[in-house]
Amino acid sequence: MHTTTPLLDPPAASTASPALVQARDLTRVWGKGHAAQIGVDNVSLDIHRGELLAIIGPSGSGKSTLGSLIAGIDVPTSGSLVVDGTRIDQMKADRLADWRGDHVGIVFQQFHLLPTLTAVENVELALELGRTDVGRRERRRRSLEALEWVGLAAHAKKLPAQMSGGEQQRIGIARAMVTRPPMIVADEPTGALDQRNGHAVFELLQGLASVGTTVVFITHDLHLAEAGDRVVSMIDGRIDDVRGGA
Numbered sequence: 001m002h003t004t005t006p007l008l009d010p011p012a013a014s015t016a017s018p019a020l021v022q023a024r025d026l027t028r029v030w031g032k033g034h035a036a037q038i039g040v041d042n043v044s045l046d047i048h049r050g051e052l053l054a055i056i057g058p059s060g061s062g063k064s065t066l067g068s069l070i071a072g073i074d075v076p077t078s079g080s081l082v083v084d085g086t087r088i089d090q091m092k093a094d095r096l097a098d099w100r101g102d103h104v105g106i107v108f109q110q111f112h113l114l115p116t117l118t119a120v121e122n123v124e125l126a127l128e129l130g131r132t133d134v135g136r137r138e139r140r141r142r143s144l145e146a147l148e149w150v151g152l153a154a155h156a157k158k159l160p161a162q163m164s165g166g167e168q169q170r171i172g173i174a175r176a177m178v179t180r181p182p183m184i185v186a187d188e189p190t191g192a193l194d195q196r197n198g199h200a201v202f203e204l205l206q207g208l209a210s211v212g213t214t215v216v217f218i219t220h221d222l223h224l225a226e227a228g229d230r231v232v233s234m235i236d237g238r239i240d241d242v243r244g245g246a
């Protein structure tokens with residue numbers, strides 16, 4: 001499955017910064033006063049290039065909120081966030097969407113594949129949305145290459161409903177990686193899978209990290225988290241503990 005293809009060339013580093021993600025005092029709050037809901041509370045964190053960083057913590061501790069901020073899906077109420085040399089914490093929604101298309105691959109717990117598109121069309125869509133400079137034939141070629149890397153070239157013409165959950169999530173990984181982003185944010189990507197399929201998905205993420213992609217892996221699976229390079233534990237929106245790393 002893990003062949004050396006151009007798809008797996010390390011993403012080009014666009015800055016000399018040692019950390020791909022530099023979060024400082026990130027806070028995300030909804031509402032005000034007594035009604036305020038705190039998602040993330042003053043979080044500062046560096047995430048390095050090629051690092052597989054696991055984020056764990058009880059339900060409601062802020063893992064998804066932090067992941068959404070790092071992925072540029074949401075913006076913080078305060079604090080600063082630099083990703084791959086660009087400050088994204090105050091970007092307007094349309095610019096942020098463009099930035100995301102080129103810089104982040106996102107993997108969801110429930111796969112989020114479009115049901116009326118085949119596997120290869122789902123993967124191609126990421127290239128259409130993210131990189132308008134890639135022509136139709138090249139999009140198809142790269143998408144098939146990504147499917148091959150996740151071991152599903154033979155499923156290219158299948159619809160999501162014709163595939164197992166594990167297969168759909170591997171298509172989700174192919175879709176996240178096909179734009180060759182410097183970072184992948186995966187929010188409980190193994191949460192809907194059995195142990196064997198979850199492990200297979202985790203190994204794909206490890207493979208991407210090993211060639212230089214930064215992987216943020218949000219999980220309730222402590223066993224898989226420990227297999228990452230570093231484990232960040234959250235509680236009540238704050239970082240409670242960081243284990244591993246240099």
Ligand SMILES: Nc1ncnc2c1ncn2[C@@H]1O[C@H](COP(=O)(O)OP(=O)(O)OP(=O)(O)O)[C@@H](O)[C@H]1O
Nearest residue numbers: 030037038039057058059060061062063064065066
């Ligand atoms: N859009 C929102 N509006 C108001 N509060 C929110 C919103 N999104 C998240 N929260 C709150 O922020 C806190 C953190 O939620 P978050 O989803 O980040 O936790 P989590 O650790 O990912 O939980 P889980 O493991 O259950 O997915 C929770 O108290 C939640 O209710």
